[in-house]
Amino acid sequence: MSSLSPAGAPLVETKNLTVDFVGTGKPVRAVAGVDLTLAPGEVVALLGESGSGKSVTLRALMRLLPEKRAKIGGSIRVDGRDVTALSRRELSAFRGSTVAMIFQEPGLAFDPVYRVGDQIAEAVVRHERVSRAAGRARALALFERVRIPSPEQRLDNYPHEMSGGMRQRAMIALALACRPKVLLADEPTTALDATVQIQILLLLRELQRELGLAVIFVTHDIGVATEVADRIAVMYAGRIVESGACRDVIRAPAHPYTRGLLASRADHVFTKGTRLETIPGAPPDLTALPPGCAFAPRCAQARPACNAGVPEERTASPHHVARCLLLPAPAEDGACHRADATAAA
DSSP: OOOOOOSSOOSEEEEEEEEEEOSSSOOEEEEEEEEEEEOTTOEEEEEOOTTSSHHHHHHHHHTOSOTTTEEEEEEEEETTEEGGGOOHHHHHHHHHHTEEEEOSOHHHHSOTTSOHHHHHHHHHHHHHOOOHHHHHHHHHHHHHHTTOSSHHHHTTOOGGGSOHHHHHHHHHHHHHTTOOSEEEEESTTTTSOHHHHHHHHHHHHHHHHHHTOEEEEEESOHHHHHHHOSEEEEEETTEEEEEEEHHHHHHSOOSHHHHHHHHTOGGGOOSTTOOOOOOOSOOOOTTSOOSSOTTGGGOTTOOGGGGTSOOOOEEEETTEEEOOTTSOOHHHHHHHHHHHHHHHO
């Protein structure tokens, strides 16, 4: 699906990206033909339930998936480079300096037997070829920038000596250590309480604007997406089913799945005691997807044609598209325009 990014050369571009996990059983297609672009300075939120392919897409962009089990198809270009063609040495330099990632659980991202400050300083020394003292000085500056209290003391902490919110700030500092152009954030606030979540979101948005970073932000929370994103891409069963400017997608969702996500929010219910709306059923088995729209078995508006084949993208409004047969087909749009022109004549 077209990501409908602003005009100009994209910093990140994927075309027909697929990821298949192979093993002893049936192959699993976790990402099924994703077209996505990211412009310099833009924030795109990948939104969807667990298992929709969001995190796998991020890891494919950095080639962090196990090569023996994950087969990547299609093309991935970041900052003009073909990521699928990079050697191991080139990948080592590419990760951190061009693209960096904030992981969902920073406690697992840091090595538990080394001090946090030493791990950040090591990344700076490795990529920028500076002295260890310079690397430590940069680590201290980053701790101050992400507002870690008593930064000089915290540099010598081990990961387990920090709170969850402080570890996440340290993870952000590590991601920014080598001045990347693209930042990938994989649900960075999921493991945090509500107050700390807000603080981290505000910090990320501030740093993004200050540094001019291009960001892909993975989340299952629409509220989070509206806080940080310029554009939203909704994923379901490995595909982007709706994409558009944040305001367009939130105010006028075109796909039944997106509407279901919006209706299931707690802040969508105004009457005390009213039950939250839910999307019936469960996400599909990726080893046995239905022949047509993967969401059709859960969709109250499904029609027989929905099972005939995977829907192509259709235009909901300028810069807003969705894969849904409820929207008029391009030929129908043209017929309407011709009818209007005839009536005017």
